[in-house]
Amino acid sequence: AQKITQTQPGMFVQEKEAVTLDCTYDTSDPSYGLFWYKQPSSGEMIFLIYQGSYDQQNATEGRYSLNFQKARKSANLVISASQLGDSAMYFCAMRAKGGGNKLTFGTGTQLKVEL
């Protein structure tokens, strides 16, 4: 079974600052992928970034980067130069090879970007 833990129910960040959203995971499967999704108040889930368990380098996608620490089983999302439009719910998710194609999500972190 796979488990995702997001321990920060809410986070605040000042505009233009960087913020780190925490995610730890648990799986016995050696092959897995980690995802981050953004869910604005409108409700749609928007894919942000992906990290494969065998990827040697941390994933980056524009202002998003993933701080992947395999030994600690953590996959924290770093958002640089925060913008007001980044205010949303952020979900970490995992797909393990032995678990089929389904995503297992954490409980999310509500991020609020302030002026």
Added chain:
Amino acid sequence: GAGVSQTPSNKVTEKGKYVELRCDPISGHTALYWYRQSLGQGPEFLIYFQGTGAADDSGLPNDRFFAVRPEGSVSTLKIQRTERGDSAMYLCASSFGGQGVDEQFFGPGTRLTVL
């Protein structure tokens, strides 16, 4: 191109009634997923289709829930004898169904309210 669409966007029904929720995936996507998201929680997996067949239905909570995808495109999630605890946002996603990232694209969801 068109994204994943879901109808209706909102459904209000009475306890004990039958409901159908529809999902129209992105053209060319062979994989289709249903998730359920309760307020303040992350999405929870219900069922996954690869083509016309249900490859994994381990997330369906009980036999009141059933889903079909008869022609490998549109899918319908059917809930019999609805209960108040079924109230949630029902999200549909689709993907190419391959290896690696295989990003799941989500629809806007159907908000189901059982009175």
